[in-house]
Amino acid sequence: MSNYVGRFAPTPSGPLHFGSVVAAVGSYLDARRADGQWLVRIDDVDLPRSVPGAGDDILRTLERLGFAWDGAPVWQHERTTSYEAALDALRASNRVYGCACTRKMLSDAPRAADGSVIYPGTCAAGLPAGLAARAWRFRVPDQEVRFVDRIQGEVVEDLARDVGDFVLKRADGLFAYQLATVIDDADAGVTDVVRGIDLMLSTPRQVALQRALDLPTPRYAHVPVVVDAAGQKLSKQSLARAVHAFPPAQLVLDALSCLGQKPPAALSDAALEDVWQWALTHWSIEAVPPVGEVHSRSDYDR
Structure with a gap:
């Protein structure tokens, strides 16, 4: 294992939305491609913004999407x-x-x-x-x-x-x-x-x-952040939809596209494990567009 240590640190102010999935996929792939560690931290230092149960819900969603982290998640309030x-x-x-x-x-x-x-x-x-x-x-x-x-x-x-x-x-x-x-x-x-x-x-x-x-x-x-048709960043404040209802493989594929990775059309019907295997083999941070915003399918909007 290399000395690379990455992390994903969502705020538990609501369920995970697609914009956060994009950031998580980029962080995860960059760490794993470097044969490094990937940590998860729940950024709940701002307790008034934290929704009870949201942190655990985020962790369950990450597991459903196929993420695997090293060590126990860290909670800022501790x-x-x-x-x-x-x-x-x-x-x-x-x-x-x-x-x-x-x-x-x-x-x-x-x-x-x-x-x-x-x-x-x-x-x-x-x-x-x-x-x-x-x-x-x-x-x-x-x-x-x-x-x-x-x-x-x-x-x-x-x-x-x-x-x-x-x-x-x-x-x-x-x-x-x-x-x-x-x-x-x-x-x-x-x-x-x-x-x-x-x-x-x-x-x-x-x-x-x-x-x-x-x-x-x-x-x-x-x-880049993901924006809706009106150009507004997907966020809990903009009422972006939670990702629970979407197929995990579709979410990861769409995140890869937002990150400029160009997954092949043949993966559209692939199993989640096969999508991750392709992503881990082909990840290139140099392919991520140096722009502020990207659009994705409107399903992920409010």
Whole structure:
């Protein structure tokens, strides 16, 4: 077995939809073709968004589709002590600070490309008089963050200009996705992250955190997201259909097509095991289109 370690990390805010299947297929094949490990993590750090039972339902769906993972699945809600230790380390190096700002106070602030607030630095030099810290923010470096995506090419972002200092621990006491993901990937020894391009805007923030915590940076590959006829990304928020009702072999074949793998027509009536065997033999990440969006059959829409 090689030293490649990949992972798939769905959010349990509802059942698995086709867009997530595409990301899972890309992640799985890239790991297995490299003779590496493939891990599954349930990203339920944002407990208010988690639907009871959805994580277990996702795992059952993955099994039905023929995925096999290494080791037991990891659940983020069980790992808060690791996140707290990382936050303590950043406090010790003065890389984080307490923030008293509310949403109302930041309502007029400009927005980043992903819709989040570009923090204006209100509390960066100290809390305003009479206010107490509600959240903890990371002091972003005043320099560009660069990485080379295996599919999309070079990505460059000036975090200070385009994002601002971002939250690591929220006012409700929950840890933010960015910190949890960085710590989980490092602790699991993840070397390669293959995920949807909708998460690529988060990657420079994660790279900055990795550097601040002296953690290795995985290789990244962001696959296109699947959109419906109206151009809207398939997601739980867009009411994309759960994949339970679809034949597993059809789902994997359609995911391969979205990933540019061009499975032969002869596989249309093949058994699931034969589809996976073809996919494992022919997987090429170089064939994945370096675009943001791909369309698939309308059956997977709402």
